[in-house]
Amino acid sequence: MKEIEKRLNDNGVRPTAMRILIYKYMAEKEVAVALTDIENAFAKADRTTLYRTLKTFEEKGIVHQIDDGTHISKYALCEPGCNCELEQDLHLHFHCNNCEETVCLTEQKIPHINLPDGYIAEDANLIVKGICEKCSG
Amino acid sequence: MKEIEKRLNDNGVRPTAMRILIYKYMAEKEVAVALTDIENAFAKADRTTLYRTLKTFEEKGIVHQIDDGTHISKYALCEPGCNCELEQDLHLHFHCNNCEETVCLTEQKIPHINLPDGYIAEDANLIVKGICEKCSG
């Protein structure tokens, strides 16, 4: 509990009750979550608050946004020391076509790609779709 | 003109006037287009028709859908002989952070990725963001 408060403080985010709850929720889920998921989990809270919490977390490097091809933004906690902006830190995301869940595969980095002349890469996003470990087993 | 009709026929799509126009439009654009783009280009036509045309084209393998991280579906014509479903045919897409345009880099294939045990890949989507050839030159 205190670690969460510390993590938020360290990243310049005031550790309010709601924020701690959301952080905790995401830490327990282990899969990327959409705003809707959080909404369902905290039905009493206002959508805007949850929305802005995610945005704040994202800005402050606590979570990173994931675009898994569903056209719904997902978010996952950054690993300690994760620098989502840096190219060498870009890991891939896996979206299960069966359970529809998306996970970070933090060990699998996006390989370097040679682009044609004139193209300058700043960011990359690789999402692999298929059957996840839980569903294939 | 006749080639377009043939292409549509070969893929089991009746070559109506509207469909030929849309195909032509996409062929000329050279960048991936959103439904909105087509809407603006053919203001007289109904959105639903355009929407369903894209869906039909996609089903019949005439275009492939691209998810460039903007949360807006883009579409691009398949190269002749493109098999979007097949893993070895997956090329990457480049999204320019400056002009906001998305292009197919059909020569750059998505490299094979080793996934952790239990994960089965069926599809992949790599989108690289940065500055495109036109904007960097």
Added chain:
DNA sequence: ATTTTTGATGCAACGGAAGTGCATTTATTA
């Protein structure tokens, strides 16, 4: 300790994009 200021939360509403049901028109083929 009280005021001032800043930041967090809640409410209401908007906008864009995707999608659907049904009626109507156009094209195919019987």
Added chain:
DNA sequence: TAATAAATGCACTTCCGTTGCATCAAAAAT
């Protein structure tokens, strides 16, 4: 030409993301 199937158009719905403004709680300054 009549019957059938496919394409188009209209109206509407839903879902998600987003913003403006009021209110409430917390931190800083006096």
